[in-house]
Amino acid sequence: MGAVNEDNAEMDLAGVPVPVAMEDTKPISIDELSPRTGDLPYLGWIPIGALIQNSYRILGQLGEGGMGIVLHGVDERLEREVAIKFIHPKHVDTEELHELFVREARAMARARHPNLVEIYARGDYKGSPYFVMEYIKGTTLEEWVAGHDQRRVGLDDALSLLDQICRGVAALHAVGAVHRDLKPSNVMIGPGFRAVVTDMGLAINLGGWAAGRERVAGTPAYISPEIAAERHVPPQYAHASDIYAIGVMAYELLTGRHPFKAKTVVELLRAHIHETPPKPSEVAPELSDVFDEVLLRALAKDPNDRIESAHALRTALALARERSSESSAPLRIMIADDDHACLRWTGKFISGSFPNATLDLVTDGATALAHAIRDPPSVAILDLSMPGLNGTELTAALRANPRTCDVPIVVVTGVGGARDWRLLLRLGASGFLVKPTDPDALITTIRRLLC
Structure with a gap:
């Protein structure tokens, strides 16, 4: 085993990196933006307001580590917030860290998945490589x-x-x-x-x-x-x-x-x-x-x-x-989807995981609203695109009614995207899943909302 300095006997072990590796990256807390905005101790050459590649306007700093610095920006062409990671200025001339930095960008670009941060672009600014990635507010x-x-x-x-x-x-x-x-x-x-x-x-x-x-x-x-x-x-x-x-x-x-x-x-x-x-x-x-x-x-x-x-x-x-699971308490789960195959499949899988649940299967939003008001479900699984009322309209209607205002709502879609999710979140939806729905992800989401 390689030598490790034992001088600090009392320490937060969760945040101490192995000495032969790069320094640990400080947590990027989006909630800490305000007090840190403008505090760019190493980035005098990237002032707040700078425009990179005629696209990315710098707003402030998100985090800093031994290898890189992450900035908050906005893509003015696509009108979306982004996070931009630069190699740390003190390592700009270090060939090994250049390789690690490029490797990180490539790994992120190859693996596209909702539970991996998404990379949008890669470039170079005044000799420092950077890549642009998804900004996660959380x-x-x-x-x-x-x-x-x-x-x-x-x-x-x-x-x-x-x-x-x-x-x-x-x-x-x-x-x-x-x-x-x-x-x-x-x-x-x-x-x-x-x-x-x-x-x-x-x-x-x-x-x-x-x-x-x-x-x-x-x-x-x-x-x-x-x-x-x-x-x-x-x-x-x-x-x-x-x-x-x-x-x-x-x-x-x-x-x-x-x-x-x-x-x-x-x-x-x-x-x-x-x-x-x-x-x-x-x-x-x-x-x-x-x-x-x-x-x-x-x-x-x-x-x-x-x-x-x-x-x-x-x-x-x-x-x-x-x-x-020791609970035998009866549950009522509403599933609203105009795709009959998806409706049957979802119902079958949920009934296997929640054998004590009563399922209410409906094929349009208007009927779903009427059923929910008459007998509020423990949780509602709603398709985004349905006749009568679509998933967005149905979410708004459920939240507006005092009998259903607290019902957990999961919206599933094969066509919606980030903009739909932001709207649904404002309306009070509890979860958002993409079709074809991962059955384990759906069950895990339902369990979380029922606890």
């Missing part, structure tokens, strides 16, 4: 958890976030990339409780892994045993380090504490390599023991023994949640 997972004031996160909220993180990471793995620095500060929570994996500055293509170009990198609280011990693993197990990091986050979210207790970085790395964490249900007795096997498999020391993929992990968590 907070980091780290900040969101801290906002609970020592209270454990709700089970279904935690599982909804983990499900989304797994889906984003699975998309990254599907294009042959590995994140290598998954942690709560690298997950944003945006409107509609959408979780987005960000900051792929340490991502590596599996071709580079096979060629032996990987480097020890990551954050000690979430680093896998094989990386902590600097053991080379075959390319087919390279993604296992990401599974381990998600396992650590899952343990934290479901139990309220880290799997290991340590006062120094070295102690923590040794724990990752050698110690077996306590069973989650022993740490949090209110948590069902059906989660023990899932989390401990995700934290297996040997990559070969670990849960095999992000998709397998999200499936295992969903199954554990179904097994842990």
Whole structure:
């Protein structure tokens, strides 16, 4: 194991990077924009108001790390807010960090998924490379958890976030990339409780892994045993380090504490390599023991023994949640969709996950409104495009009626986009899913809204 400075005995281990890696990127909190706007200590050469490539107007700073600086801007051509990441000025002439910066942009561009931050463009400004990406108005997972004031996160909220993180990471793995620095500060929570994996500055293509170009990198609280011990693993197990990091986050979210207790970085790395964490249900007795096997498999020391993929992990968590459900309280779930095939499929899947639920299947918005007012559902699943009343109109009507104003609403669509979601969010919709709807994502969303 490489040498690690033990001077700081008391520290926040979750935010201390391995010394041989780049510095940890500070969390990008959109909510902190106001006090930080105008504070650009390293960017005198990019003043507020500057226009880059005749498109991107600089509004302020979002975050800063050892490798890069992220600015808030607006794309004046497309009239949308953006985040723009520049390589840090002190590293502009560092060839290795140039390569890492370009690698991050390419990894983000290859893996298009709602739970991965989207990249729009790449360019160069006065010798400094940059890329333009989606601006997510929200907070980091780290900040969101801290906002609970020592209270454990709700089970279904935690599982909804983990499900989304797994889906984003699975998309990254599907294009042959590995994140290598998954942690709560690298997950944003945006409107509609959408979780987005960000900051792929340490991502590596599996071709580079096979060629032996990987480097020890990551954050000690979430680093896998094989990386902590600097053991080379075959390319087919390279993604296992990401599974381990998600396992650590899952343990934290479901139990309220880290799997290991340590006062120094070295102690923590040794724990990752050698110690077996306590069973989650022993740490949090209110948590069902059906989660023990899932989390401990995700934290297996040997990559070969670990849960095999992000998709397998999200499936295992969903199954554990179904097994842990003790509620037999009757539910009434309304599904409104003029596509009869989608209506039947959605009803069949929901009834399998909620066997005690009464389903109200309707094919137009006007009928859905009448049924909801007569007998308010526990949750309503609405198609965006329907005759009678469309999903937007129906959402507004449900929110305006005192009998249905508090009914959780999930809108699904095969044609809508970000603009529709922003409007629905203002009207009071609780969730927004894209067709073809991922069944596990739908069930996870419903569970979260019912808790």
